[in-house]
Amino acid sequence: MTTVDGPVLPKLIGERVKRREDPRLIQGQATYVDDIKLPGMLHLAFKRSDIAHGIIQSIDTSAAEAMEGVELVITGAELAEHLGPMPIGTPFPAPDHYSVATDRVRYVGEPVAVVVAEDRYLARDAADAIEVEYEELPAVVDPEAAMEPGSTTLHEGFERNIAVESYWGGTGVNPETAQPEDDSAVDAAFAEADVVVTQRMLNQRLAPNAMEPRGVVAHYEPGREYLTVWSATQNPHILRTLVAALMGLGEHQVRAVAPEVGGGFGCKINIYGEEYAAAALSRLVKAPVKWIEDRTEAFLTTTHGRDLLGYIDLAAKSDGTITGLKARIIADIGAYEVLLTAMIPTLTGLMMNGVYRLPVVRHELTEVFTNKTPTDAYRGAGRPEGLYFLERAVDMLARELDMDPGEIRRKNFVPADEFPFATQGGLVYDSGNYEPCLDKALEVADWQGLLAERDAARAEGRIVGVGLAFYVEVCGLGPSAVVPTGGWEHSGVTVERGGKVTATTGASPHGQGNETTFAQMLADHFSIPLEDITILHGDTSVVKQGIGTFGSRSQAVGGAALISAAGKAGDKMKQFAAALMTDQEVSPEDLVFEDGRIQVEGAPEVSKTFAEVADFAYVPVPLPPGMEPGISEEAFFEPENNTYPFGCHISMVEMDRETGETKLLKLIAVDDCGNVINPLIVEGQVHGGLAQGIGQAMFEEVVYDEDGQPVTASFMDYVMPRAADLPTFELDRTVTTTPINPLGAKGVGEAGTIGSTPCVVNAAVDALSPFGVTHIEMPLRPERVWRLIQENGGQS
Amino acid sequence: MSEPVPITINVNGRRRSAMVEARLLLVHYLRENLNLTGTHVGCDTSQCGACTVLLDGRSTKSCTVFAVLADGSEVQTIEGLADGDELHPLQDGFWEEHGLQCGYCTPGMIMSAANLLQENPSPSEDEIREGISGNLCRCTGYQHIVNAIQHAAERMAQS
Numbered sequence: 033m034t035t036v037d038g039p040v041l042p043k044l045i046g047e048r049v050k051r052r053e054d055p056r057l058i059q060g061q062a063t064y065v066d067d068i069k070l071p072g073m074l075h076l077a078f079k080r081s082d083i084a085h086g087i088i089q090s091i092d093t094s095a096a097e098a099m100e101g102v103e104l105v106i107t108g109a110e111l112a113e114h115l116g117p118m119p120i121g122t123p124f125p126a127p128d129h130y131s132v133a134t135d136r137v138r139y140v141g142e143p144v145a146v147v148v149a150e151d152r153y154l155a156r157d158a159a160d161a162i163e164v165e166y167e168e169l170p171a172v173v174d175p176e177a178a179m180e181p182g183s184t185t186l187h188e189g190f191e192r193n194i195a196v197e198s199y200w201g202g203t204g205v206n207p208e209t210a211q212p213e214d215d216s217a218v219d220a221a222f223a224e225a226d227v228v229v230t231q232r233m234l235n236q237r238l239a240p241n242a243m244e245p246r247g248v249v250a251h252y253e254p255g256r257e258y259l260t261v262w263s264a265t266q267n268p269h270i271l272r273t274l275v276a277a278l279m280g281l282g283e284h285q286v287r288a289v290a291p292e293v294g295g296g297f298g299c300k301i302n303i304y305g306e307e308y309a310a311a312a313l314s315r316l317v318k319a320p321v322k323w324i325e326d327r328t329e330a331f332l333t334t335t336h337g338r339d340l341l342g343y344i345d346l347a348a349k350s351d352g353t354i355t356g357l358k359a360r361i362i363a364d365i366g367a368y369e370v371l372l373t374a375m376i377p378t379l380t381g382l383m384m385n386g387v388y389r390l391p392v393v394r395h396e397l398t399e400v401f402t403n404k405t406p407t408d409a410y411r412g413a414g415r416p417e418g419l420y421f422l423e424r425a426v427d428m429l430a431r432e433l434d435m436d437p438g439e440i441r442r443k444n445f446v447p448a449d450e451f452p453f454a455t456q457g458g459l460v461y462d463s464g465n466y467e468p469c470l471d472k473a474l475e476v477a478d479w480q481g482l483l484a485e486r487d488a489a490r491a492e493g494r495i496v497g498v499g500l501a502f503y504v505e506v507c508g509l510g511p512s513a514v515v516p517t518g519g520w521e522h523s524g525v526t527v528e529r530g531g532k533v534t535a536t537t538g539a540s541p542h543g544q545g546n547e548t549t550f551a552q553m554l555a556d557h558f559s560i561p562l563e564d565i566t567i568l569h570g571d572t573s574v575v576k577q578g579i580g581t582f583g584s585r586s587q588a589v590g591g592a593a594l595i596s597a598a599g600k601a602g603d604k605m606k607q608f609a610a611a612l613m614t615d616q617e618v619s620p621e622d623l624v625f626e627d628g629r630i631q632v633e634g635a636p637e638v639s640k641t642f643a644e645v646a647d648f649a650y651v652p653v654p655l656p657p658g659m660e661p662g663i664s665e666e667a668f669f670e671p672e673n674n675t676y677p678f679g680c681h682i683s684m685v686e687m688d689r690e691t692g693e694t695k696l697l698k699l700i701a702v703d704d705c706g707n708v709i710n711p712l713i714v715e716g717q718v719h720g721g722l723a724q725g726i727g728q729a730m731f732e733e734v735v736y737d738e739d740g741q742p743v744t745a746s747f748m749d750y751v752m753p754r755a756a757d758l759p760t761f762e763l764d765r766t767v768t769t770t771p772i773n774p775l776g777a778k779g780v781g782e783a784g785t786i787g788s789t790p791c792v793v794n795a796a797v798d799a800l801s802p803f804g805v806t807h808i809e810m811p812l813r814p815e816r817v818w819r820l821i822q823e824n825g826g827q828s
Numbered sequence: 829m830s831e832p833v834p835i836t837i838n839v840n841g842r843r844r845s846a847m848v849e850a851r852l853l854l855v856h857y858l859r860e861n862l863n864l865t866g867t868h869v870g871c872d873t874s875q876c877g878a879c880t881v882l883l884d885g886r887s888t889k890s891c892t893v894f895a896v897l898a899d900g901s902e903v904q905t906i907e908g909l910a911d912g913d914e915l916h917p918l919q920d921g922f923w924e925e926h927g928l929q930c931g932y933c934t935p936g937m938i939m940s941a942a943n944l945l946q947e948n949p950s951p952s953e954d955e956i957r958e959g960i961s962g963n964l965c966r967c968t969g970y971q972h973i974v975n976a977i978q979h980a981a982e983r984m985a986q987s
Contacts (some may be wrong), residue, residue: 058865
């Protein structure tokens with residue numbers, strides 16, 4: 033075969049390419065929102081409610097207004113003249129909710145007034161000088177009590193504080209009528225069951241705690257009638273849409289920018305009152321304004337996650353075959369519905385099918401208002417809750433029947449030849465092959481060895497347990513039919529003069545490494561060096577359209593849009609290349625990209641360099657017939673379905689008999705997220721997810737007292753995993769591709785969070801089972817563990 | 829409000845003088861007055877370590893130190909860690925081992941690790957995990973951070 037001079041470029045998809053984002057981040061050169069300074073910029077501080085529930089009687093702003101350097105002090109009622117109630121993104125009924133409370137406060141931290149001042153310290157001083165008087169109302173804290181007749185209601189028109197009620201059951205939802213089919217089958221299944229396990233479980237409230245708090249800079253330019261908003265957001269295009277709507281502007285008058293964003297985990301999807309208020313106040317005071325959240329404000333006002341109470345019943349035959357599931361779930365959604373609040377718990381029931389064939393299901397969901405911070409997505413968003421309930425129940429069933437936790441799962445798996453598989457809830461799992469994943473996890477963990485190790489430890493009087501959980505989750509959100517914002521993603525690919533490539537993506541990353549993985553894909557697509565590619569994101573004036581990053585969609589949806597746009601740009605490159613090679617009678621269909629050249633397949637001597645063709649595209653003399661100059665293409669990708677990655681997590685824990693402290697000794701995770709672009713980044717995503725899932729199992733919980741006062745409002749009180757709390761995770765993968773997108777990639781951002789939580793709690797229950805314990809609530813606080821040991825006489 | 833106080837701090841090898849409010853936090857002095865925005869604020873209670881700098885060579889959470897208390901001291905921030913264009917072995921380690929995702933905790937994490945490696949040039953995994961337990965990371969689960977610090981320790985031992 034003939035060769036030409038020049039480097040041979042390695043294929044990069046599937047390689048551990050180190051990240052292109054990192055040089056700026058490791059040298060302190062990145063620009064987060066708080067690093068933005070604009071000339072004449074003023075600072076905001078919010079006066080917030082210090083009670084959980086009350087009617088605002090008076091607000092005295094005189095002392096604040098008298099301070100030198102204070103530009104404006106405005107109450108919620110006054111701001112409401114400029115800003116209507118905040119939009120939500122779900123179809124459920126919702127009470128009005130203003131950026132700043134107008135007449136009544138419903139959770140501690142709800143803003144009641146705003147100060148605009150020259151300096152951040154001064155703004156805070158002035159906010160502290162505002163005096164607010166309230167008529168206090170009883171705080172509604174317990175969601176079950178909140179639903180009792182006669183309880184104090186938070187919102188007019190929402191009797192018994194119920195926001196959403198849904199019910200489906202029987203042998204499944206009839207897709208034609210959307211109605212439950214024959215519900216009596218559920219009662220029959222439980223009546224005929226050999227064994228039924230029943231458990232009330234709490235999937236407790238968590239604080240997402242991205243390390244970068246929220247922040248916003250808003251700059252309204254009256255002369256241009258144009259608003260620019262920089263925000264620590266996961267989805268600048270949604271921010272643009274919603275801020276424009278609330279400001280009475282068109283989207284053509286608003287630019288939203290997500291600069292470097294320091295983590296999101298779901299809590300930066302919502303568009304918050306502070307963002308709307310900043311935009312409106314910039315227009316009012318005719319100056320750029322900045323607001324940066326402090327950590328206590330984050331605990332009080334950034335959306336929380338989870339907080340679902342589940343009453344779970346599982347019916348089975350004595351051989352371990354599951355014959356029915358009943359789940360009654362109460363979601364404590366806090367004081368208001370924000371962007372996706374009401375939708376999140378609906379995912380819980382849908383995903384409670386897990387990896388099993390469930391003949392009959394009954395699912396009841398009630399979402400309840402309480403005087404707490406509103407909830408919304410938190411890593412996993414509905415799936416960790418559902419999989420926790422299910423995987424705990426299956427584990428209890430295994431214990432009841434004295435079956436191996438792996439084998440009871442294997443017995444009930446959806447078989448590989450039944451995919452695509454329609455669940456009782458109406459989902460269609462795209463692909464799956466669960467047994468090899470279970471086998472690999474058992475092998476990597478040396479399951480039998482672990483059991484022997486546990487038994488040996490017990491013989492020494494130690495309290496040791498092993499646990500296993502198998503999850504399936506839903507990723508790649510869309511499609512548009514199920515995502516209120518639209519479920520597509522957009523990408524643009526421009527081949528620049530000189531043969532360099534600039535691409536844009538609406539999947540706005542905040543740690544996911546899209547600048548690297550997307551460049552890897554383009555490098556392979558065009559066969560050009562990684563360094564010749566720039567990926568731009570996060571700025572609506574640069575990225576024409578987009579949805580954002582959530583629901584593990586960057587690769588599965590955003591990556592697919594990128595490949596589609598690259599395909600269009602590549603086709604045009606080939607047409608220009610063929611036009612440059614007319615003397616050789618080359619057809620564009622014969623051409624391929626190879627090592628920086630566009631060549632006839634198998635004949636590198638018949639070729640032009642990528643740069644030559646790019647240059648020709650911008651000075652096309654003569655212009656090939658029927659063509660426009662230049663190469664700048666774009667694509668939208670609308671997935672036809674979600675993707676359903678899965679995995680098996682195994683853990684080993686030990687508890688201290690004297691202190692009740694739990695130590696996680698081992699965690700093995702075998703995940704299947706389909707094809708992988710960059711294994712290094714996938715490992716990082718899994719590690720981080722595991723840590724958050726373990727955090728829920730062992731440490732984390734947002735706690736309110738009976739008056740609705742948060743008692744975990746700083747990192748001193750809210751415990752997150754630190755390095756010394758975690759073992760070295762052992763990871764492996766199986767690969768089951770998806771037909772839903774051309775990459776065969778399913779998504780991995782949330783996987784670790786979903787399997788690890790039930791896996792660790794299952795291990796904890798195993799450890800405590802010699803004491804007669806069949807369930808323990810999360811988190812595994814030492815005091816809770818110690819009590820369970822003591823209740824059983826401290827002896828196993 | 830109190831009268832401004834004169835301070836002189838050697839920051840990343842440069843002598844910097846200013847008149848500051850007595851209540852100005854060191855982290856705000858670095859970020860707002862000197863535009864050294866690589867040092868971040870992640871909490872306000874000294875729990876997260878995003879604001880960690882070296883104050884007279886010791887890792888210190890700059891959100892709980894007043895700028896006036898650093899008067900006459902030497903401060904090193906993430907911006908001062910590389911040797912010209914050559915990355916510090918820790919920066920290189922974090923890059924090589926994917927020791928960061930969103931990057932927000934990273935400067936503080938690297939400065940804490942720098943202090944750790946000064947005191948213990950070849951730490952065990954457990955010593956690394958203990959050594960960075962004053963710094964929270966929400967993205968990585970710490971495993972790649974541990975690898976990054978091991979990577980740096982090995983490179984520093986070779987040179």
